[in-house]
Amino acid sequence: MTTTYTPAAASARSGFSLDTLRYYERIGLLFDIRRTTGGQRVFTEDDLDWLGVLRCLRDTGMPIADMRRYAALARDGEATYAERLRVLREHATQLDAHIAAMLDQQQHLHDKIRWYEAQESSLPDPHAVAAARPAAPSDTSQAGR
Secondary structure (H helix, E strand, O other), X not given: OOOEEOHHHHHHHHOOOHHXXXXXXXXXXXXXXXXXXXXXXXXXXXHHHHHHHHHHHHHOOOOHHHHXXXXXXXXXXXXXXHHHHHHHHHHHHHHHHHHHHHHHHHHHHHHHHHHHHHHHHHOXXXXXXXXXXXXXXXXXXXXXX
């Protein structure tokens, strides 16, 4: 017997909201989702595996249009392996470039943090400065009133 999952369980396991699952089905990213006699979606392990692929593609920044293209190719079966490989390689190349840019920006951020830390360590201690100030003279002209 095949294990099935309610939409709520599929949402929890995949990390996609129920709205996203419905949207993905509507635009063709999810396909052949079974339904109960009452019309409720029923997800299988294969569906959850596919959601894992979609999660990876989305989390790595693949545009929805490219995800739809990949899903359409997957629906067409083994004859599309070469094209799917091309889509994934292209996405991996774009992801590599994005990661390299993010690493450069991370280095810039760390350099800026070190610069501010160096500035902060060269400033006088504000508590020591306040303690070193002479006390304000008391106003004795109003003392007898």
